[in-house]
Amino acid sequence: MTTIRISDDALARACGADDLAAAFARLGHEVQRTSSWGMHWLEPLVEIEGPDGFIGFGPATPDDIPAILDGTSPKAIGHVAMHPFIASQQRLTFARAGKSRPLSLEDYEAHGGWEGLRRARRIGPEQIVAEVLHSGLRGRGGAGFPAAIKWKTVAAAPTGQKYIVCNADEGDSGTFADRMMIEGDPFALIEGMAIAGEAVGATKGYVYLRSEYPDAIDKLSKAVRLCAHIVAPFECEVRVGAGAYVCGEETSLLNSLEGKRGEVRAKPPLPALKGLFGRPTVVNNVLTLCAVPHILTEGGADEYQALGIDRSKGTMPIQLAGNIRHGGLYETAFGITLRELVYDIGGGTASGRPVKAVQVGGPLGAYIHPDQFDIPFDYEAYAAADALIGHAGITVFDDTADMGAMARFAMEFCAVESCGKCTPCRIGSTRGVELIDRIRAGGRVLAGIELAPQMHNVPDKGRTQDDEIQLLEDLCETMKFGSLCALGGFTPYPVMSALRHWPEDFRK
Numbered sequence: 001m002t003t004i005r006i007s008d009d010a011l012a013r014a015c016g017a018d019d020l021a022a023a024f025a026r027l028g029h030e031v032q033r034t035s036s037w038g039m040h041w042l043e044p045l046v047e048i049e050g051p052d053g054f055i056g057f058g059p060a061t062p063d064d065i066p067a068i069l070d071g072t073s074p075k076a077i078g079h080v081a082m083h084p085f086i087a088s089q090q091r092l093t094f095a096r097a098g099k100s101r102p103l104s105l106e107d108y109e110a111h112g113g114w115e116g117l118r119r120a121r122r123i124g125p126e127q128i129v130a131e132v133l134h135s136g137l138r139g140r141g142g143a144g145f146p147a148a149i150k151w152k153t154v155a156a157a158p159t160g161q162k163y164i165v166c167n168a169d170e171g172d173s174g175t176f177a178d179r180m181m182i183e184g185d186p187f188a189l190i191e192g193m194a195i196a197g198e199a200v201g202a203t204k205g206y207v208y209l210r211s212e213y214p215d216a217i218d219k220l221s222k223a224v225r226l227c228a229h230i231v232a233p234f235e236c237e238v239r240v241g242a243g244a245y246v247c248g249e250e251t252s253l254l255n256s257l258e259g260k261r262g263e264v265r266a267k268p269p270l271p272a273l274k275g276l277f278g279r280p281t282v283v284n285n286v287l288t289l290c291a292v293p294h295i296l297t298e299g300g301a302d303e304y305q306a307l308g309i310d311r312s313k314g315t316m317p318i319q320l321a322g323n324i325r326h327g328g329l330y331e332t333a334f335g336i337t338l339r340e341l342v343y344d345i346g347g348g349t350a351s352g353r354p355v356k357a358v359q360v361g362g363p364l365g366a367y368i369h370p371d372q373f374d375i376p377f378d379y380e381a382y383a384a385a386d387a388l389i390g391h392a393g394i395t396v397f398d399d400t401a402d403m404g405a406m407a408r409f410a411m412e413f414c415a416v417e418s419c420g421k422c423t424p425c426r427i428g429s430t431r432g433v434e435l436i437d438r439i440r441a442g443g444r445v446l447a448g449i450e451l452a453p454q455m456h457n458v459p460d461k462g463r464t465q466d467d468e469i470q471l472l473e474d475l476c477e478t479m480k481f482g483s484l485c486a487l488g489g490f491t492p493y494p495v496m497s498a499l500r501h502w503p504e505d506f507r508k
Helices: 010-014 017-026 062-069 105-110 115-123 125-135 147-156 177-184 186-200 214-226 250-257 286-295 300-306 338-345 379-384 403-417 423-441 465-482 486-490 492-501
Strands: 003-007 030-034 046-050 053-057 076-078 163-168 204-209 235-240 281-285 315-322 328-333 355-360 393-398
Touching: 003 017, 010 017, 010 214, 017 030, 017 062, 046 062, 105 186, 115 125, 115 186, 115 286, 125 147, 125 186, 125 286, 125 300, 147 186, 147 281, 163 186, 163 250, 163 286, 177 186, 177 214, 177 286, 177 315, 186 204, 186 214, 186 235, 186 281, 186 286, 204 214, 204 250, 214 235, 250 281, 281 286, 286 300, 286 315, 315 338, 338 355, 338 393, 355 403, 355 492, 403 423, 403 486, 403 492, 423 465, 423 486, 465 486, 465 492, 486 492
Parallel strands: 003 030, 163 204, 163 281, 204 235, 315 393
Antiparallel strands: 003 046, 046 053, 053 076, 315 328, 355 393
């Protein structure tokens, strides 16, 4: 009997991992369902135990089993940890990826689990915050706000009930790190939340997890029950969202947790002072909290702080998606360039055509032109280029992409997902769709132009195409600085970057 390892990650399962595991089991082999290595183009990936350790094969199907077992399969990739895609990474947050069974407390402990929590309880709240501050950890979801500053604010709030809220509403296109983390290493998230609770004096935590992730919901719910005795007196509860993109914004999320309409709250007051149920609340996303257990191990803060560049410290789990040959999760220190990520690591486009654009940071991130591919992956460097790192989702487009259509999609996406609380987002996005339609139609003054149906009854102002482009730029300026949250505030990034770098796609 041979030991076989196959991931039970949702992507691996979607690619046929369950059928493959069942086929090996029918032959009498022991099948262990593990977390995913994150090499998605090789899923389902099989690891077979041999005299020199586990050897990987992928992407595998049940028809490949005879050749895999006798060692003649052309899909052999050797020791997975030695594969260039894995060996070149600096995995701290995803250190256990591919190596452990997600719901095995034994595996988690064997790979360093609970060391950070045990040490946190020894050193106390003030030292926990000091070490997180020293590490340079910044929020891994959007603005990159220093995590320790938020924790320090909550810790200093008046005593009483406080909360830790994990934002697991991963709604950005091209992102999957939160899902992979929760499905593959759920105890790490719970440990990170428990450490945050120790730091600020909170004994209750909630994970707000999107309903589109049924496997993650199941895994995390089971993990919470399995480790309840370890993290006590800290209690963790899983709450499932209803699919609203705007609930990825922290105050909308808090409203949803309270059973209210998921719409943005005006700030101040900040959630750190008046958050969930009006109490001081830490709101961090999955990757931020999952970085904490390593930072709290002996020497972990120093190791984390030594990685990265300038104010962007530590590692970032970067997600390679879209039209790319080697899609998957690549964790590395800040400072790497898009050129390295897209070409050296990602292998270029899956279509084999030239890269036209890369969108970084989800549907509200800027489109990066190939001329900008040498900008270092760094919060401030991207901000200087009118771009966002966000959740570090990278979506690649080849030269067949219509960037005018992509800009229109950004406005339409904002219009559909807006909570309606503020005028720049609610009205501006709808007017933005109409403006882009008019621009791509050539402007209103041209005779014989077929306008979009919703514009048939709009009085003709006699504006030229250049006038409409100027109006779009003015609208984006208003949305960027006048919206209550990042949904309306960030929508101009993809629109203006597309207009700036690919103006020909707007002038059909």
